[in-house]
Amino acid sequence: MATFGLTVAGGIAGSLIPGIGWILGASIGSTLGGMIDGANMPRSEVGKLADRRFGGSSYGVGIPRVWGEARVGVNIAWVAKDADGNHLIQHVESQGGKGGGSGGYDEYWYSVTLAGIVGEGRRWFPDDTYVDRPLSLVTLWANDEIQYQEGAASPLLRPDEGFIWHDGSEAGGVIPDAEMVARYGMPEEDVPALASLAKFIAPDFSCRRFGNQPPSFSAVVKTAAVSLADIVSDLLRSCGVPLAKIDVSAAMAVAVPGFVIGDDGDPQSSIETLLEWYAFDLIELDGLLRLVKRGDVPVATIPAKDLGAGAGGPGVRVKRTRINLTELPGLVKVSYYDREKAHQAGEQSDVRQSELRTQNSRSLALALSITSGEAKQGAGRLLDSAWLEVDKYDLTLMPRWMWLAPGDPILVPIKGELVRMRIVRMEIAPIGEVRLSCVGEGVEAYTQAESGSDPGSSVQPPVQEVVPSEFVAWSGREVSDAHQTSAGFYVAASGPVGWQGGRIRWSPDAGASWIDGGAITRRSAFGEATTILSASGATANVFDDANEVTVQLASSVAEIASASDSEILAGRNHAILGGEILGFGVASPNGGGEYELSHLRRGERGTEMAGHASGDLFVALTPAVARVPVAADYVGEDVLVKVVSPGEDADDVTAVTVTIAPRTPTVEEAAIATMVRPYFVAPTNLKTTTGAYGWTTIDLTGLVPATAQAVMIETRYADSGSSREVTVESRSDSSGSAYTLAYAKIQDDPDTTGMGSATVPLAASDVARSIDVRSVGGFGVVQTIRLVGYWG
Template sequence: MATLVLTVVGTAVGGPIGGAIGALVGQAIDHAVFRPKRRQGPRLVELAVQTSSYGSQIPLLFGTMRVAGTVIWATDLIESRGTAHGGKGQPNTTVYSYAASFAVLLSARAIQGVGRIWAEGTLLRGAAGDFKTATGFRLHPGGEDQAVDPLIGSAEGLAPAHRGCAYAVFEGMQLGDYSNRIPSLTFEVIADPAAVSVGHVARVLAGEVGGDAGMMLDGFAASGGSVRAVLETLGQASGAWFAPAGAGLAMRDSPGAVATVVDAGFGGRERRTRSVAAIDTVPRSVSVGHYDPAREYQAGLQRATRPGPGSRDERVEVPAVLDAGAAKTVAEAMLARAEAGRVRRSVTCGFDGLAIAPGRCVAIAGEAGTWRVAEVMVEAMVVRLALVPLETAPIAARATSGRVAAAADAAVGRTILVAVETPGLDDGPLSAPRLTIAAAGTGAGWRRAALLYSLDDGASWTAGGATAAPAVIGVVETVAPRAPATLIDRDGAILVALAHDGMVLGDADAAALDRGANLAVVGGELVQFGSAEPLGGARWRLTRLLRGRRGTERAAAVAGDRFVLLESETARTIDLPVSAIGRTVRVMASGVGDDEPVETRCTIGGVSVLPPSPVHLRVKGTRLHWVRRSRAGWRWSDGVDAPLGEESELYRVAIVGAGGERVVETAVPALELAPSDLAASVRQVGVFGASSAAELVLETGAMA
């Protein structure tokens, strides 16, 4: 005798789920495929790695998800060339930077928008929509009237609009922060304005399925071998099942209308009507992989265990956004359903049982509980219903996402730009006047800005490349009184307010100070500090001061002057022509957070290439003596004599006497004076001009 079996296909752990309920709908859902002849469901890893392979599957996104997408178009790298000036006698080098334009396909269905964007794990675009690196960005959300992107259209001539699919275009993205290559990107995609139900996803994927049953998902990515495989994954996670509804199916997670059946015992043969499988047929633990919103949508794992024998672990990957508690609840519910599924009940009845299709819920007359129909079998004129107990909804579980190391979403802010000319900071003398540029932002997320400079008051501009790493910049609030440059100032203190709390200063011991650590521009003076005390609110108190470094002892700072910590990695230097001495240089910077370029000016006095003024002027007998200083060898490492640092040794001495002023040049650091001389000033003459003057007032008759 032939047997007809109507069944719902599924797994013991996940609960019955599937697209074929006997002859009710056939295999309609199986015909809706993502990739032909494959039944594999979606996996977590598919969303984490950006690809550019032809034929890569594009997921259908629901809710809010973080996905990598697929690069579908890109230009060649755009190369820019600049010059980096070597320090400590090193030659200048040519530095290349790169930008790129490319497009990334995000979703195979339309979306609402894009939130944050990560590049190599760090934020490229913050929650406020601010970009941390310069780029042009356009989003095409996937509307049916979507136009061709203008950049792609101009480059390709004939290009698709990708209607119905969402994609993002980056134009001229600067790659300096990413080793001059296109970084791996991931996107926070908002496909729907709110969470979606499992039933809603099923209805979108397969029009035969109705209802909005099942748990709510903050986000979901539908991909894999077939729609049926995706729905099976959703069923495992939610415990929902299919039941007939008219000519189609409805997803259910509650019994709905419960039919009462009577176990009539038809068939005339003994049948075992109840069975319980061994406990070791149930997994000892169930693990659920998911995307955790508290971990910036990175993969999380929650686990539920049961007591008793067994060692098998069942792991289910759900490419959905679930918080830790929801994922833990899913794991515990799956384990509870598996334990409940050990029980099987069989009911035999007349032909009226054919009206009860698989997926319906029934109560057995005279018995407690609600059962779900797993199979309907017709054999020898008898209808037999195979039943499984309906598990009650689980209690929400508590769980933790663990330690979260979220990418910093610091504001970029407006560019702060400082351009100064300082004495040479290397041991060797400079061969051209040098401009030092330091820049930062009002926000801690600032990275760099493009530079232009002009030597002709803006009539023409020269590209200066990009700024260096963000510098520590602030404003001087209180200046210590003058102190000798030859001693450590242990009494004075300088108070500075830095641009934001992300900037920090540190201490330096004697050895570090000797190596040049903690050197800062304070107004026009170069100062080193041994101790930096935080006062809160980005304010710092600097003590143990070394004043007037590298011949700047005459500069006098006032409250409101700029403070800049000079470090090799944060200073961008530009060598200027000798003709720039005595002229004003205009410097312009444009960063990601600047609505308009930021400009500053610096007058090039030549301090970077001129020798420092002589020191220790004194009169011995009738001769004026002094000690020269050199713009080379400031550290005086040999302890003997500073190198000359110029082509020849020459001094220009201006003497004021009873008969007026006379100027004398001499090649030695001494000069004979007349008894009537009243004052003298000495300048050392170097390759690029004379130093500032060292002055001495003479006492009449002291030379006698």
């Protein structure tokens, strides 16, 4: 190249010319070479695209439906094309070469004219009616860059530069847009009008800042102010329900700040979510679909005399069914769009602290644009409602109550108290009673005062309020096989509203020192018996329908419920009453925390059914009850037990005294204890002689334990002498007066050491725990009988 050649030449010339030198000469040569090369190099191209076509909207993509203010994605519905069928219009800017020669580059960039759909402006229904909900544009983003802002002085997209907005109403865009007609280059009637759709037209939109490709657009749009009545009415009409069949007047005052149904939303699920969130019911009454607000004043108080009505005579007044508490949510999460943060996705939750570990969680996705505080309050409302509606009631009324309707709140007398409930189903018999299915309802659930948390802000932790624990402790028959491996005691705890659990502390030395027994975090139901449970006619492990007992729970927030036989046989709904472990099938509330228990499965786990008294400890045996194992050394000893709540001074808690009961042997230990096994002992001489002797009684008392059922003996002889015989008999009756031959050994080889062995059975009584031995022959021969073991 000229540059390299002239650099070398310049260097050589510089070294020959006085005063210039090699370096300066090389620099001059390089500059001259660059000027020559620049004049000969071709220009480069930067950013040029080979394919200038663009894929826009897809067939079948849903169009957002917006009420109020919401953020939506934009569907590119149309892109203009040039004469060659290209969507991206090419622009070029030339940059000159260095030194003013022909070298340099051409930079390419592209623009596009497009139409973006943001939602429906006119809503058409199956009966060919419609409602206009024109949309206005609040903010428009291209990727994350704001292109238009309502009220901004200088938006990037400006109407005076060709940016066009259609609100989707008849006046705003039924006919094709003039820009689209001009760009299509065809008759107006052949250009798609995109009627009833809110949309924008962006002529010659520069893609230069977006990698020379059209960006992704999103927008915040809004309609006029709407109510829950407006939204539900529109959704019902979109399902084909005529306007004349809809009564949403009860929700006209409920303002909804923003709601959107995207391309994956359907009217039915949207209605269900809105009604649950705003605490309404949708009922069918007299041919109308009607909205009914929850939490209103009860429409009636049902007299006790009207309960249990039936064509065949009086029946059950009220049938109450309770949902299993373990199936209720302990945590509710709500996802929503935060209208205070440009409608970005947010999440708030509420927790039922005492039930968190044992309960399920529930998540609810809302298409609402609300504040964090509104979301937090709603999560609390949903959680509280789930727990307040745990009771289901079935009742039958006199025909004069047929004017009631589903959704109506009523008051019903149960056990001397008026219980508020909401009708969820109603049937009127052809001839006879009115049948109602209801759920328990608490109006306090519909009022929440919590504010939402901002995960991105610094929040000071709240001052912790000390909520003391209510607790009981006891030791006795283990409630499960797994607890039989060690001695120990049980603790059940609860507390008033706001209780956060506590730590179990116990002392084996009258309070001189305290040992941590672990955390207890879940509520238990406990109290005492107010009547005496009889054992008359009761059989262990059998349901007892002849006896019942009334118990009073200690905590105002504790509850127990009825259960089926199969649930009881599976281990649910058990309690300890006094020292008896039992299952309870029916728990009838009398009000004020008092329950009448009946249909009892008595004497489980071998516990005593007799001896009950008023004041017996009652504890519902659930996983909330904690067990603290202790060493065997503490069996029979008293220990002190207390439960200390978070932030509470342990010295302020009064301890209860528990006497540690011995543990129950495990099934394996009990089986082994009944097995007869051999035990070997150090050989013990029972009799040694050098001659014959008559029957001699040997008392084994003290040599083997009282549980021994047989002894193992051996006989030995010296290796000389004449023939000899040893006979052993045992006592075969408890009085020791009968004998049974157990062993006879004859040894007639004078040159062989004789040894024999035998297992001799023993009678059970102490007087018969002896054996009788006799030896004949073998005079002068040393003979020994010794004990080597026993069976027991």
